[in-house]
Amino acid sequence: MPTQLYLHDVVIAGAGPVGLFLACELRLAGCSVLVLEQAPDPYSPLKALPFGLRGLSIPSIESLDRRDLLDAIKDRALGSGAPAAPHWMQRPRRPGGHFAGIQFFHDQVDSAAWPYRLPGPVGSVASDMASIETVLATRATAIGAELKRGHSVDAFEQSNDEVTVRAGPETFRARWLVGCDGARSIVRKTADIAFVGTDPEFTGYSAQVELAGPDLLEPGRHYTPLGMYTYAPPGTIAMIDFDGGAFHRRRPVTRDHIEAMLRKISGKDVRLTALKLATTWTDRACQASDYRKRRVLLAGDAAHIHSPLGGQGLNLGLGDAMNLGWKLAATIRGDAPPGLLDSYTLERHPQGARILDWSRAQVALMRPSPGSRALAAVLGDLIERRDGATYFAERVWGVGLRYDLGGDHPLVGRSMPDFELADGKRVNEHLRRARGLLLDFDACASRQMLIAHWGDRIAYAANHTENRLGLSAVLVRPDGIVAWASDSPIDDEKLAQATMRWFGEPTG
Ligand SMILES: Cc1cc2nc3c(=O)[nH]c(=O)nc-3n(C[C@H](O)[C@H](O)[C@H](O)COP(=O)(O)OP(=O)(O)OC[C@H]3O[C@@H](n4cnc5c(N)ncnc54)[C@H](O)[C@@H]3O)c2cc1C
Structure with missing residues (x-):
C-alpha cells in the first residue's frame, strides 16, 4: 500500500x-x-x-x-x-528619495497632506x-x-x-x-x-571593479549621450545600456565586457584591473x-x-x-x-x-535622448516645489497606499495610525498576533460584547490616546489596514456589517 x-x-x-x-x-x-x-x-x-x-x-x-x-x-x-x-538620505540637506535620480528633499515635503499619519519619522x-x-x-x-x-x-x-x-x-x-x-x-x-507587460529597453549592470586611474570617473550619477552610469568609490559601478535588453542573460559578464561598456557609456578612457563581481538586469515590466x-x-x-x-x-x-x-x-x-x-x-x-x-x-x-533630458529638467523644477515634493514623497515612501474598500470614512482602506495608547503599548504591538483588532476609544461595553462574538479572530482594546484624530472606534484587519472607522456617534449595526464582511459569520 x-x-x-x-x-x-x-x-x-x-x-x-x-x-x-x-x-x-x-x-x-x-x-x-x-x-x-x-x-x-x-x-x-x-x-x-x-x-x-x-x-x-x-x-x-x-x-x-x-x-x-x-x-x-x-x-x-x-x-x-x-x-x-x-545612501541618498545621508546628506546635509536631507533628501527624501528620488525619481529617475531626480531628488526631492524632506524640507519641501508637506506632511499635512496626510492627516491620518502621525508625526514621526517618515522615509x-x-x-x-x-x-x-x-x-x-x-x-x-x-x-x-x-x-x-x-x-x-x-x-x-x-x-x-x-x-x-x-x-x-x-x-x-x-x-x-x-x-x-x-x-x-x-x-x-x-x-x-x-x-x-512590456519588453526591456536596456541591460543594467551592477559591478564591483578595481579601476586603473579611478580619478577619471566622478562619483555620483551621470547621464551621457549613450546611457547612464553611477560610480561609488572605490569600485561600485552601475550602468544602463539601452540595447533593448539584448545582452542580459545571453552572454557571460566578463571583465572585458564591463570595461568596454564603461568606456562606451562614460566616454572616459577608463581601464579595469579586476572585476570582482557583476550581475545584469533589465527593465522588462x-x-x-x-x-x-x-x-x-x-x-x-x-x-x-x-x-x-x-x-x-x-x-x-x-x-x-x-x-x-x-x-x-x-x-x-x-x-x-x-x-x-x-x-x-x-x-x-x-x-x-x-x-x-x-x-x-x-x-x-x-533614455539618452534630448527629449528625455528636457523632460527630466521640467520634472526637476516641479519636484523642487512643495506640492511636487509631496507628490513624489507619497509615491516613493508608499504613504498614499489605500485600498478601495468602499466605506464612507477617509481612513478606511489605509494603514492604521500607530497611536501610543494609554496601556503603554502602540497599536502595532496590539497587532503582533496577526488577528483583527477593534480599538474602541470610547470603551463601550455593548461594542465589546458585539466583538466577543468573533472570539479569538478579533482582539478588543478599550483604550485612549492623547490625540485620537477625531476617531471613536476603528476596526483593523490583521494586515493593519483599516476595515471600518467611525467618528462619533457610532452605528453598531454598521460595525457589525463591516466585521462580517472581513471576518465572516460570528461564532460565539
Ligand atoms: C539590482 C537590484 C536592486 C534592487 N533594489 C531593490 C530595492 O532597493 N527595494 C526593493 O523593494 N526591491 C529591490 N529590488 C527587487 C527585489 O530584490 C525583489 O523584488 C525581491 O527580491 C523579490 O523577492 P521574492 O521573494 O519575490 O523573489 P526572490 O528574491 O527572487 O526569491 C525567490 C526565491 O525562490 C527560489 N526559487 C526559484 N525557483 C524555484 C523553484 N522552482 N523551486 C523552489 N524555489 C525556487 C529562488 O532560489 C529564490 O530564493 C532590487 C532588485 C535588483 C535586481
Missing part, C-alpha cells in the same frame, strides 16, 4: 523574502507550512552589501513592525554594515537582502514552518481539494500552493497564468494577469517584475505577503467570508500595476 503523504495546509515555492514572510504570516495564524527552496545554500554575494542593499518603504516598515520583526532586521543590517537609512529604512532573509527564515522556522533547501519545485497538479507538488524525486501534498519563486516562476508558468488559479496563488516577483530603478520590488512583494497571509489562513480555517481570498488579487493587482508604470515612467526619463 502506498504511503499517505502528510497534507500541509500550504506549500510555498521559494524562500526569498516574500516566501519567508508569507510563511511567518501563515504560521502565526496556525496553518501548517512547508517552504521548498531550490538553492541548497542561502548565501549569495549578491545578497550582501553593496549589491544586496534594499530600501524598505513605509508599508514594509509598518508590516515588519506589526510582527515585531523590524528591530531584528535593523540590528542585523547595521551589524553587516548597511547604513541606517539609504525609508535601509537593509540588505541577507539580513532580511536571515531574520525571516529564523522567525519562520522558530514558529514552526518547515523549510527544505535544495528542493526545486519542478511541477504540480491540482485537484478540487489539494495540490500535489513535485520537487526532484520527492512529492508533497498541500491544500494550497503559493509561488514565491521569483521572476521566472515555475509555479506561474505551470499554472498557465499569463505574464503580461510584466505582471501576472491573475494572482490566483484555483488552489495556486502567486506573490512577489513571481507575480510582477520591473526594473529595480526606484527600489520597489521587494516592498511590493512584502505587501503581497501581508495581504495574502491572513486571507488564506481564514480560508483554510473555514471562517473566511465569501470572496475574501479573491480580494487578494483585487487589492494587490492595482498596486502592482501602479509600480510597474512608476518604473516605466522612470525609464522614459532616463
Whole structure:
C-alpha cells in the first residue's frame, strides 16, 4: 500500500523574502507550512552589501513592525554594515528619495497632506537582502514552518481539494500552493497564468571593479549621450545600456565586457584591473494577469517584475505577503467570508500595476535622448516645489497606499495610525498576533460584547490616546489596514456589517 503523504495546509515555492514572510504570516495564524527552496545554500554575494542593499518603504516598515520583526532586521543590517537609512538620505540637506535620480528633499515635503499619519519619522529604512532573509527564515522556522533547501519545485497538479507538488524525486501534498519563486516562476508558468507587460529597453549592470586611474570617473550619477552610469568609490559601478535588453542573460559578464561598456557609456578612457563581481538586469515590466488559479496563488516577483530603478520590488512583494497571509489562513480555517481570498488579487493587482508604470515612467526619463533630458529638467523644477515634493514623497515612501474598500470614512482602506495608547503599548504591538483588532476609544461595553462574538479572530482594546484624530472606534484587519472607522456617534449595526464582511459569520 502506498504511503499517505502528510497534507500541509500550504506549500510555498521559494524562500526569498516574500516566501519567508508569507510563511511567518501563515504560521502565526496556525496553518501548517512547508517552504521548498531550490538553492541548497542561502548565501549569495549578491545578497550582501553593496549589491544586496534594499530600501524598505513605509508599508514594509509598518508590516515588519506589526510582527515585531523590524528591530531584528535593523540590528542585523547595521551589524553587516548597511547604513541606517539609504545612501541618498545621508546628506546635509536631507533628501527624501528620488525619481529617475531626480531628488526631492524632506524640507519641501508637506506632511499635512496626510492627516491620518502621525508625526514621526517618515522615509525609508535601509537593509540588505541577507539580513532580511536571515531574520525571516529564523522567525519562520522558530514558529514552526518547515523549510527544505535544495528542493526545486519542478511541477504540480491540482485537484478540487489539494495540490500535489513535485520537487526532484520527492512529492508533497498541500491544500494550497503559493509561488514565491521569483521572476521566472515555475509555479506561474505551470499554472498557465499569463505574464503580461512590456519588453526591456536596456541591460543594467551592477559591478564591483578595481579601476586603473579611478580619478577619471566622478562619483555620483551621470547621464551621457549613450546611457547612464553611477560610480561609488572605490569600485561600485552601475550602468544602463539601452540595447533593448539584448545582452542580459545571453552572454557571460566578463571583465572585458564591463570595461568596454564603461568606456562606451562614460566616454572616459577608463581601464579595469579586476572585476570582482557583476550581475545584469533589465527593465522588462510584466505582471501576472491573475494572482490566483484555483488552489495556486502567486506573490512577489513571481507575480510582477520591473526594473529595480526606484527600489520597489521587494516592498511590493512584502505587501503581497501581508495581504495574502491572513486571507488564506481564514480560508483554510473555514471562517473566511465569501470572496475574501479573491480580494487578494483585487487589492494587490492595482498596486502592482501602479509600480510597474512608476518604473516605466522612470525609464522614459532616463533614455539618452534630448527629449528625455528636457523632460527630466521640467520634472526637476516641479519636484523642487512643495506640492511636487509631496507628490513624489507619497509615491516613493508608499504613504498614499489605500485600498478601495468602499466605506464612507477617509481612513478606511489605509494603514492604521500607530497611536501610543494609554496601556503603554502602540497599536502595532496590539497587532503582533496577526488577528483583527477593534480599538474602541470610547470603551463601550455593548461594542465589546458585539466583538466577543468573533472570539479569538478579533482582539478588543478599550483604550485612549492623547490625540485620537477625531476617531471613536476603528476596526483593523490583521494586515493593519483599516476595515471600518467611525467618528462619533457610532452605528453598531454598521460595525457589525463591516466585521462580517472581513471576518465572516460570528461564532460565539
Ligand atoms: C539590482 C537590484 C536592486 C534592487 N533594489 C531593490 C530595492 O532597493 N527595494 C526593493 O523593494 N526591491 C529591490 N529590488 C527587487 C527585489 O530584490 C525583489 O523584488 C525581491 O527580491 C523579490 O523577492 P521574492 O521573494 O519575490 O523573489 P526572490 O528574491 O527572487 O526569491 C525567490 C526565491 O525562490 C527560489 N526559487 C526559484 N525557483 C524555484 C523553484 N522552482 N523551486 C523552489 N524555489 C525556487 C529562488 O532560489 C529564490 O530564493 C532590487 C532588485 C535588483 C535586481
